[in-house]
Amino acid sequence: MLxxxxxxxxGATPADHEAWSKFRRRLETMKPGTWIRMEWARPRHGKHHRKFFALLQLVAENSExxxxxxxxLVAIKLVTGYCDPVIHPETGELLPVPRSISYDSMEQDEFDKFYSAAIDGVLRHILPHLDRDTADRLLEMIVTGWA
Structure with missing residues (x-):
């Protein structure tokens, strides 16, 4: 990550910086006309991303x-409606298929909306015994433990 x-x-970390330095040196030594292919993405806010994974852990630890x-993760995608409809080939039934939330498929602003819907969905349908303040406190404890 750069x-x-x-x-x-x-590089965002020493390992990233070392990888970037090696890549940059390799670019400088390439012969003219050499083809390369690159992909890039703007990553989401790291702490926010960790908080979502803390939410997944909270659900897993508190749900049978x-x-x-x-x-x-699948349950949260379903409860938020973050799915594409697909027709079952045998029954003709319309089924929700959860979409990817990978860095490449979702920018930060879309992730913000998804996270908000996720926390609401978890508190309403998956862990309805938790209130928002308790959930926020538990999530912060999980994230802090990961720091």
Whole structure:
């Protein structure tokens, strides 16, 4: 991951900076006419992303139905409606298929809306015994534990 600074691009971590330095040196030594392909994305706010994964952990630890992070993720996507409709080939029934929330498929502003809907959906339908203040406090404890 790279960070734009006044002095140019720098790695966000020492490992990222080392990888960037190696890549930059390789670019400088490439022969003219060499083809390369690059992909880039603007990452989401890291703390916000960690807070969402804390929400998944909170659900997994407090739900018998959605007792893994993977199940919690699917449940949250379903409860928020972050899905595409697909017709079942045998029954013709319309089924919701959860969409990706990867960095490449969702910008920060869309993630903000998704997170807001996710926390609301969790408190209304998945963990209705939790109030917002308690959930926020637990999420902050989980995130802090990851720091």
């Amino acid at each position: 960070l734009k600074t006044d002095k140019g691009l720098r 139905t959605y007792d893994t992070v993977e199940k919690a």
